[in-house]
Amino acid sequence: MKEEIIIAGFGGxxxxxxxxxxxYAALMNDMEVTWMPSYGPEQRGGTANVTVIIxxxxxxxxxxxxxxxxxxxxQQSLDKFESHIKPGGTLIYDPYGIHRSPARTxxxxxxxxxxxxxxxxxxxxxxxxxxxxxxxxLKPVVxxxxxxxxxxxxxxxxHHHLIxxxxxxxxxxxxxx
Amino acid sequence: MNEDIRLMKGNEAIAHAAVRYxxxxxxxxxxxxxxEVLETLEALMPWETTGMVxxxxxxxxSSINMVYGGAATGKxxxxxxxxxxxxxxxxxxxxxxxxELPALIVNVMRGGPGLGTIHPSQSDYFQATKGGGHGDYHLxxxxxxxxxxxxxxxxxxxxxxxxxxxxxxxxxxxVVGQMMExxxxxxxxxxxxxxxxxxxxxxxxxxxxxxxxRNVVTSLELDSAIMEKxxxxxxxxxxxxxxxxxxxxxxxxxxxxxLIVAFGSMARICLKAVEEARKAGVKIGxxxxxxxxxxxxxxxxxxxxxxxxxxxxELNAGQMIEDVRLAVHDNVPVEHFGRMGGIVPNPxxxxxxxxxxxxxxxxxxxx
Numbered sequence: 315m316k317e318e319i320i321i322a323g324f325g326g327x328x329x330x331x332x333x334x335x336x337x338y339a340a341l342m343n344d345m346e347v348t349w350m351p352s353y354g355p356e357q358r359g360g361t362a363n364v365t366v367i368i369x370x371x372x373x374x375x376x377x378x379x380x381x382x383x384x385x386x387x388x389q390q391s392l393d394k395f396e397s398h399i400k401p402g403g404t405l406i407y408d409p410y411g412i413h414r415s416p417a418r419t420x421x422x423x424x425x426x427x428x429x430x431x432x433x434x435x436x437x438x439x440x441x442x443x444x445x446x447x448x449x450x451x452l453k454p455v456v457x458x459x460x461x462x463x464x465x466x467x468x469x470x471x472x473h474h475h476l477i478x479x480x481x482x483x484x485x486x487x488x489x490x491x
Numbered sequence: 492m493n494e495d496i497r498l499m500k501g502n503e504a505i506a507h508a509a510v511r512y513x514x515x516x517x518x519x520x521x522x523x524x525x526x527e528v529l530e531t532l533e534a535l536m537p538w539e540t541t542g543m544v545x546x547x548x549x550x551x552x553s554s555i556n557m558v559y560g561g562a563a564t565g566k567x568x569x570x571x572x573x574x575x576x577x578x579x580x581x582x583x584x585x586x587x588x589x590x591e592l593p594a595l596i597v598n599v600m601r602g603g604p605g606l607g608t609i610h611p612s613q614s615d616y617f618q619a620t621k622g623g624g625h626g627d628y629h630l631x632x633x634x635x636x637x638x639x640x641x642x643x644x645x646x647x648x649x650x651x652x653x654x655x656x657x658x659x660x661x662x663x664x665x666v667v668g669q670m671m672e673x674x675x676x677x678x679x680x681x682x683x684x685x686x687x688x689x690x691x692x693x694x695x696x697x698x699x700x701x702x703x704x705r706n707v708v709t710s711l712e713l714d715s716a717i718m719e720k721x722x723x724x725x726x727x728x729x730x731x732x733x734x735x736x737x738x739x740x741x742x743x744x745x746x747x748x749x750l751i752v753a754f755g756s757m758a759r760i761c762l763k764a765v766e767e768a769r770k771a772g773v774k775i776g777x778x779x780x781x782x783x784x785x786x787x788x789x790x791x792x793x794x795x796x797x798x799x800x801x802x803x804x805e806l807n808a809g810q811m812i813e814d815v816r817l818a819v820h821d822n823v824p825v826e827h828f829g830r831m832g833g834i835v836p837n838p839x840x841x842x843x844x845x846x847x848x849x850x851x852x853x854x855x856x857x858x
Contacts, residue, residue, distance in 0.1 A: 334671070338498055341496065341498045341673060346673065347498070347671075347672065347673065348671070348672050349670060349671035349672070350666065351670075353523070353610075353665070374759055374760075374762035374763040374765075375759045375760045375762065375764075375837075375838050376666065376670050376672075376756075377759075377835055377836075377838075378763070378837060378838065379837035379838065379840075467498075468498075
């Protein structure tokens with residue numbers, strides 16, 4: 315098993331955190347994992363992305379040119395990464411802020427109204443966890459239990475009271491599909 | 492899950508490993524993409540546990556001179572920076588080498604020249620391996636390609652630096668510094684006691700006692716005859732290091748028809764290219780120098796005996812390729828593939844270079 319995932323959107327949407335939680339979940343599941351962020355000034359309001367590779371074997375390159383799954387949160391990222399999804403791969407996107415819908419016909423395209431769902435939940439910060447829930451529903455590379463254990467490991471103890479709200483957002487994301 | 496396995500960035504691993512090695516002092520100044528080294532040390536607050544000093548200096552020049560001062564007293568001291576900051580340190584590094592002081596310098600390279608970009612690069616290869624500052628000297632240069640090696644090379648770097656009384660450098664790049672991977676940290680060690688330093692480093696400035704002569708640590712020697720003798724001693728040390736400390740890793744070398752030589756993060760990207768090439772029926776091997784100085788000349792020469800060509804892949808305009816050419820004496824065609832300025836290529840681009848340079852076709856070159 316090897317899953318090469320790109321998560322891309324605006325800085326501040328929780329792109330890097332979502333990747334981090336996924337990476338920690340893989341760690342909990344004893345799998346190999348790499349988490350490679352785009353870093354730099356572009357993160358402040360510009361685009362941010364992270365490549366997460368989860369595998370049951372040693373991972374050679376943390377940088378790849380094609381992805382099994384892409385989670386896309388803005389137009390720039392859709393323009394940049396749509397053509398880099400492997401044939402048969404999965405594209406998850408939030409239509410909020412995207413004016414040109416994805417056009418590929420050889421991939422599985424899944425629309426997730428995560429922004430609306432986060433408003434409905436009254437948890438705007440849970441936006442990325444809703445998308446993570448959708449991702450886990452489509453691609454169960456790690457289990458919800460791994461994610462919750464990963465959150466415990468990733469978050470400092472003073473933030474552990476936020477885990478139930480994150481769990482709720484993940485479950486919400488799962489229920490959207 | 493093994494509780495000892497953690498997930499962290501390469502820069503964070505450097506900081507954790509430094510505390511666990513029992514480093515006495517870290518002196519640094521923030522610069523992207525290595526600022527997490529200082530940040531993590533500040534968060535770990537080792538001054539309350541091991542007694543390690545962590546100090547943000549006012550500049551890189553101060554940092555390296557604080558390292559010089561600490562090293563002169565036999566303490567295990569280090570600094571970290573990124574390319575422009577390491578350029579500022581070159582005078583101090585030359586003085587460390589000339590004074591035969593052990594120390595660890597970490598360079599998490601970014602794209603240059605000048606202030607350049609903050610993105611990954613390997614364009615300080617010449618600076619790191621050929622001296623960098625003035626005078627005839629070398630640093631022991633370790634090139635990590637994983638977060639695990641970022642952690643491991645802190646201890647290795649200090650062990651070698653103290654063994655040979657010479658500064659060592661970890662030459663990493665923005666990819667290894669910024670990415671998170673699994674890592675098992677070394678055991679927590681005690682910092683050496685004053686008595687241990689006195690015994691293990693008889694040259695150090697630990698306070699003159701009645702039973703020994705005054706120790707002097709200096710790089711200045713106005714008598715040229717003595718300075719030449721000093722240089723001869725440095726060169727003997729370098730010869731010894733060259734004979735004993737070459738490190739590299741080979742992948743699929745046994746049946747390789749073509750060879751890639753790459754270090755650091757570029758070696759990881761190339762390893763994926765090698766795997767893809769083999770799936771497409773082309774037997775490529777990879778040799779990854781772990782010590783960039785001393786350089787694995789013999790290993791590369793041997794690995795290329797049956798090779799039709801060598802591709803040297805680097806995040807620069809072609810620096811390590813000069814050492815690879817020295818290793819193979821024109822017996823094998825050597826070509827370069829590189830990206831500059833902070834651009835990191837993907838494995839498909841490496842294979843594309845094979846097609847361009849050697850005319851190698853891959854059956855399934857759909858990527």
